[in-house]
Amino acid sequence: MTGLIIGIMGLALTALVCGIGSGLGLRATGKASAGVLAEDPSKFSKVIVLSLLPATQGIYGFVIAILGATYLPTIGNINNAQLAIAPTAAQITAQGWGVFWACVPMMLGGAISAYLQGKTAASTIIAVGKKGEIASKSLIFPAMIEFYALLGLVVSILMFQNLGIANIGQFIADPVAAPAALAF
Secondary structure (H helix, E strand, O other): OOHHHHHHHHHHHHHHHHHHHHHHHHHHHHHHHHHHHHHOHHHHHHHHHHHHOOHHHHHHHHHHHHHHHHHOOOHHHHHHOOOOOOOOHHHHHHHHHHHHHHHHHHHHHHHHHHHHHHHHHHHHHHHHHHOHHHHHHHOHHHHHHHHHHHHHHHHHHHHHHHHOHHHHHHOOOOOOHHHHHHOO
16 A cells, blocks of 8 residues: 555545534434424524534544645655655655544544534533523533544644655665564
8 A cells, every 4th residue: 555545545534534423413413403493493593503513523624634635645745845865665655654643633533522512512402492591601512522623623733734745755764774673
């Protein structure tokens, strides 16, 4: 498997897994909102924001997938980095793994927080259905979960910033030293 394929898998999984988490979260909020609105349609403006909160993680996953594509070990990115020497296959593979691992914080943080935020927002929607005046106060509960999705987004972005395609030529792949490093 090439570094390019490994990197693309990380980007695709990030968008996919965050999207699935958002979909599951939105299912929970949609069900709760439908129940509340069936009883009192005037509460639409109070439940719509709560209903849409889990969608943000899908957006964050998409942003990471687009941003991360600029760090893939492609010929265009390597040529744009203006390296003095062509990178080796090991360096390109390492770059692909770097892209993959930079996606993991958003991939996992986004999917899990979207699902959990959907469950929390659904409970909040039900509470707003019973007592509409708590809508603004109750927004804090699912918003606290959003914070962890944002942390995953920031960590992934920082990991990409430290990955830098320009550093691909700085990887050291010494085939002579490699067997010695594996000796027990």
